[in-house]
Amino acid sequence: MTAYLRPRSGDPAEPGTPPNVQVTVDGHPVTALAGQTVAAVLLTQGRNSWRTTRHTASPRGVFCGIGTCHDCLVVVNGTPDTRACQRTIQDADTITTQVGAVLPHPPTTPQPHNPADPAPRNATDAELDNPTDAELGNPTDAELGNPTDAELRKPTDRAQGETAGPEPLEPVAPLNATASSPHADASAQHTSPARHLASTPPPKAADVVVVGAGPAGVAAALAAADEGASVVLIDSGRAVGGQFNRQLPVEFAPRRPERLQHGWKDFAAQRDRVATHNRITQLSESSVWAIEGLRLWVQRGPADGVGRDVFPVNAKAVVLATGAYDRVLPFPGWDLPGVYSAGAAQALAKGQRISVGRRVIVAGTGPFLLPVAGSLTGVGACVVALLEANSLQTVRKGWSTDPLVASSKLREALGYGALLARHRIPLRHGWTVTAAHGTDHVEAVTIARLDDDWHPIPASERRIEVDAVCLGFGFTAQLELAVSARCDLTTGPDGGPAVVVNADQQTTTPGIFAAGELTGIGGAALSTAEGRVAGAAAAQHARSPRPNPELPVSPASTAPPATGRTRAARDPGVRSASDDGARAAVVKGRRFAAALAKAYPVREGWRDWSRADTLVCRCEEVSRGEIEEAVADRGVGDGRGLRLSSRAGLGLCQGRVCSRTVAELVAGQNDVPRPSMKRPIAVPVRLRDLAEAQEEL
Known part of the structure; x- marks a missing residue:
C-alpha cells in the first residue's frame, strides 16, 4: 500500500467527519466516506491499479487525475469505462475491476446496503470479449443523428454575417441551487446544483454560455452577468473553481479551507457571487460534448453514468474557458x-x-x-x-x-x-x-x-x-470545442497550440470568445483578467444587432489592447475603470506568460530519455519504435495518416496525452509540430443517452 488518506487529526484544513458510505469493491464490502471519488476509495483500500489494458493486460490506475487520460477506467454498477477520478461514489455502488475491454452489464440502480445481500459476481470471460466500436461508446454519424436545418443551422448554411442559433432566444430563469441557502459560504462552496436540478427542465437558451468554471470561466460569467446578460455557466465539477481553486467536498466540511489555497478570500467572494447572482444559471456535473455554431450540446449528471440528461443550449455568444491539462x-x-x-x-x-x-x-x-x-x-x-x-x-x-x-x-x-x-x-x-x-x-x-x-x-x-x-x-490547452467551432489556432508562448483572439478575446469565429489557458499558458491571474474581458465583450456581442466584424488577425500573445471600444449599455467612447483594469491585467499577464516560457522551456533533449520499446501512446500501447517505423517505412508524417497507420492517438483519450509528443517526435528539425486537436466529440457521451435524448428532441 502506498497511497493513503491523510488522518483528520492535525490536518491544516481541519476537515470534519464525513458520513460513511457502504460500497462493494470486487465482491467485498467496503466502508467509504461520502464525497470521495471512486479513485479515492480504491487508493485508500491499497489499490494502485484497477484496470488492465486491452493489448498486453498491463495494470493501470490514476494518471492525469482530471478525466483526460482514461487510464483509471473502472466498472460501476455494471457500467464499464467509468473514470474513477471523476465519479463521486454513491451509497451501495458496486465497483468492479475493468479487465481489458468490457461489455456493459444490464444497468443497475444502487440500493441501500444490506450486509446479508450476496456479493456481486465478477464478469465472466465471455462478458470480457472485445466490444464493437458502438459498444465502446464511439458513435458513428448515423448514431448521432442528422438534425434538420431548423434544429441545427450550421455556419456553412447561413448567409454571411448572420448570427447562429434560433431566434428569438427564450430567457433563462436562474436555477442556482445555492442561491437561497442561509449559509452562503459553506453551501456555495460545495453544493452540487446538478444534483438539485436533476428533476428541473434544463435551460434552453441564454445570452452568454460560458464553458468551464475555473478562474477564466468564473470571471467571464460574472462580467457578462454584471453587463445585464443572462448567463449559463457549465462545468464538469461538483463546484466552481476548476483545477486551480479545487475544493474539498461538502461532506468533508473543512473549517479552514483557506489553508489549502492561495488567494482563498478573493476566490470565495467570486464563488459566492456566482451562487447568488440572479442572472447566472450554474450547471455543475455537466459537460459540453459538442458544439454546432452557437448551439452547445450538454450532458448533465454523475460523470460517465447511465441516464444523463442530454440537451442543447442556444446562445447569442459563447465564452470557451476549458482550461488545460498536464503535459x-x-x-x-x-x-x-x-x-x-x-x-x-x-x-x-x-x-x-x-x-x-x-x-x-x-x-x-x-x-x-x-x-x-x-x-x-x-x-x-x-x-x-x-x-x-x-x-x-x-x-x-x-x-x-x-x-x-x-x-x-x-x-x-x-x-x-x-x-x-x-x-x-x-x-x-x-x-x-x-x-x-x-x-x-x-x-x-x-x-x-x-x-x-x-x-x-x-x-x-x-x-x-x-x-x-x-x-x-507544462500544460496543453483543452482545444476540442474551439477546433469544432472552427476557431483559428496559433503557437502559444510555450510552443503549444493556442486559440487566436483579439483584444476583446474574440476568436476568428463570430460569437465565440476564448479566455484562459486556451489562448496561451499564462497562469491564473491572466486567466481571470482574460475572463473579465471576454465576458463583458460577449455580453455586448449578445446585445448587438449584428456580429462584431473586427475579428482577430494576430495571436493572443501579441494582440494589442483595445482602444476606444464601447459597451452598448454605456455612452459611446466611455469605458469603466474596471474595463481598463482588466485590459491592463491582460497585458501584464501576457508579459508574464512570455517570460515564463523563456524561463522554463522544454528542450529537445527529452527525446533521449526514451527507447524504441518505450510506450508513447498509453491507450493503444504504441511504442516510439512503431511510430518511427510508420514514418520511415510507410511514408506517413501527417496526423491522420500517422494515427491510422500506427494507432497512436486512436485510443480512449483520443491523443490528448500523446499527440504533442508524437508530433514532436516526427517533426523535421526546423518544422513546427502540429499536434492533432480535432475531436468532434469533446468528452465521452454514451450512445444510450443520445438515443433517449433523440426521441425527445
Missing part, C-alpha cells in the same frame, strides 16, 4: 501505476486529502511543481526531491527578460522556498527522472543530470527508492 514526457516505465501527472497528485491532495505515496519524487519544469510539492507535504508525504529540468542559469536568464513581471512573483517564490527548507526538500536544477522501475507499481526511479538542452549527462545517473512519481512539463 508529461515519456521515458521507460512512465506507464507504471504510481507514476502520476503533477496535477493528479495535487488534485487528490487538495480535493480528497489523498497522498499518492509516502516517498514521492516531483520532477518536470515550471513553477507549478512548487505548489504540488506543497500539497504533498500537506497530506503528510515525504517529498524526497524536487527536480527542475532546466538549469538555474536558464531560469534566471528567462526571468531577466522582463524583471518587472518576475518581481511580482517574488513573494510567492520566497514562500515556497521557505516551505522546501522547512520540510528539507532538495531543489535540484538540471535534473530529471529518466526511468521508473517496478513490476506492478513504481518501486524506484533513475534520475540523471541534464545539459542545457536536456540530454542526460553520461555517468550522472542515480537510483532512488520511491513509491510515487509526479511529473509535469
Whole structure:
C-alpha cells in the first residue's frame, strides 16, 4: 500500500467527519466516506491499479487525475469505462475491476446496503470479449443523428454575417441551487446544483454560455452577468473553481479551507457571487460534448453514468474557458501505476486529502511543481526531491527578460522556498527522472543530470527508492470545442497550440470568445483578467444587432489592447475603470506568460530519455519504435495518416496525452509540430443517452 488518506487529526484544513458510505469493491464490502471519488476509495483500500489494458493486460490506475487520460477506467454498477477520478461514489455502488475491454452489464440502480445481500459476481470471460466500436461508446454519424436545418443551422448554411442559433432566444430563469441557502459560504462552496436540478427542465437558451468554471470561466460569467446578460455557466465539477481553486467536498466540511489555497478570500467572494447572482444559471456535473455554431450540446449528471440528461443550449455568444491539462514526457516505465501527472497528485491532495505515496519524487519544469510539492507535504508525504529540468542559469536568464513581471512573483517564490527548507526538500536544477522501475507499481526511479538542452549527462545517473512519481512539463490547452467551432489556432508562448483572439478575446469565429489557458499558458491571474474581458465583450456581442466584424488577425500573445471600444449599455467612447483594469491585467499577464516560457522551456533533449520499446501512446500501447517505423517505412508524417497507420492517438483519450509528443517526435528539425486537436466529440457521451435524448428532441 502506498497511497493513503491523510488522518483528520492535525490536518491544516481541519476537515470534519464525513458520513460513511457502504460500497462493494470486487465482491467485498467496503466502508467509504461520502464525497470521495471512486479513485479515492480504491487508493485508500491499497489499490494502485484497477484496470488492465486491452493489448498486453498491463495494470493501470490514476494518471492525469482530471478525466483526460482514461487510464483509471473502472466498472460501476455494471457500467464499464467509468473514470474513477471523476465519479463521486454513491451509497451501495458496486465497483468492479475493468479487465481489458468490457461489455456493459444490464444497468443497475444502487440500493441501500444490506450486509446479508450476496456479493456481486465478477464478469465472466465471455462478458470480457472485445466490444464493437458502438459498444465502446464511439458513435458513428448515423448514431448521432442528422438534425434538420431548423434544429441545427450550421455556419456553412447561413448567409454571411448572420448570427447562429434560433431566434428569438427564450430567457433563462436562474436555477442556482445555492442561491437561497442561509449559509452562503459553506453551501456555495460545495453544493452540487446538478444534483438539485436533476428533476428541473434544463435551460434552453441564454445570452452568454460560458464553458468551464475555473478562474477564466468564473470571471467571464460574472462580467457578462454584471453587463445585464443572462448567463449559463457549465462545468464538469461538483463546484466552481476548476483545477486551480479545487475544493474539498461538502461532506468533508473543512473549517479552514483557506489553508489549502492561495488567494482563498478573493476566490470565495467570486464563488459566492456566482451562487447568488440572479442572472447566472450554474450547471455543475455537466459537460459540453459538442458544439454546432452557437448551439452547445450538454450532458448533465454523475460523470460517465447511465441516464444523463442530454440537451442543447442556444446562445447569442459563447465564452470557451476549458482550461488545460498536464503535459508529461515519456521515458521507460512512465506507464507504471504510481507514476502520476503533477496535477493528479495535487488534485487528490487538495480535493480528497489523498497522498499518492509516502516517498514521492516531483520532477518536470515550471513553477507549478512548487505548489504540488506543497500539497504533498500537506497530506503528510515525504517529498524526497524536487527536480527542475532546466538549469538555474536558464531560469534566471528567462526571468531577466522582463524583471518587472518576475518581481511580482517574488513573494510567492520566497514562500515556497521557505516551505522546501522547512520540510528539507532538495531543489535540484538540471535534473530529471529518466526511468521508473517496478513490476506492478513504481518501486524506484533513475534520475540523471541534464545539459542545457536536456540530454542526460553520461555517468550522472542515480537510483532512488520511491513509491510515487509526479511529473509535469507544462500544460496543453483543452482545444476540442474551439477546433469544432472552427476557431483559428496559433503557437502559444510555450510552443503549444493556442486559440487566436483579439483584444476583446474574440476568436476568428463570430460569437465565440476564448479566455484562459486556451489562448496561451499564462497562469491564473491572466486567466481571470482574460475572463473579465471576454465576458463583458460577449455580453455586448449578445446585445448587438449584428456580429462584431473586427475579428482577430494576430495571436493572443501579441494582440494589442483595445482602444476606444464601447459597451452598448454605456455612452459611446466611455469605458469603466474596471474595463481598463482588466485590459491592463491582460497585458501584464501576457508579459508574464512570455517570460515564463523563456524561463522554463522544454528542450529537445527529452527525446533521449526514451527507447524504441518505450510506450508513447498509453491507450493503444504504441511504442516510439512503431511510430518511427510508420514514418520511415510507410511514408506517413501527417496526423491522420500517422494515427491510422500506427494507432497512436486512436485510443480512449483520443491523443490528448500523446499527440504533442508524437508530433514532436516526427517533426523535421526546423518544422513546427502540429499536434492533432480535432475531436468532434469533446468528452465521452454514451450512445444510450443520445438515443433517449433523440426521441425527445
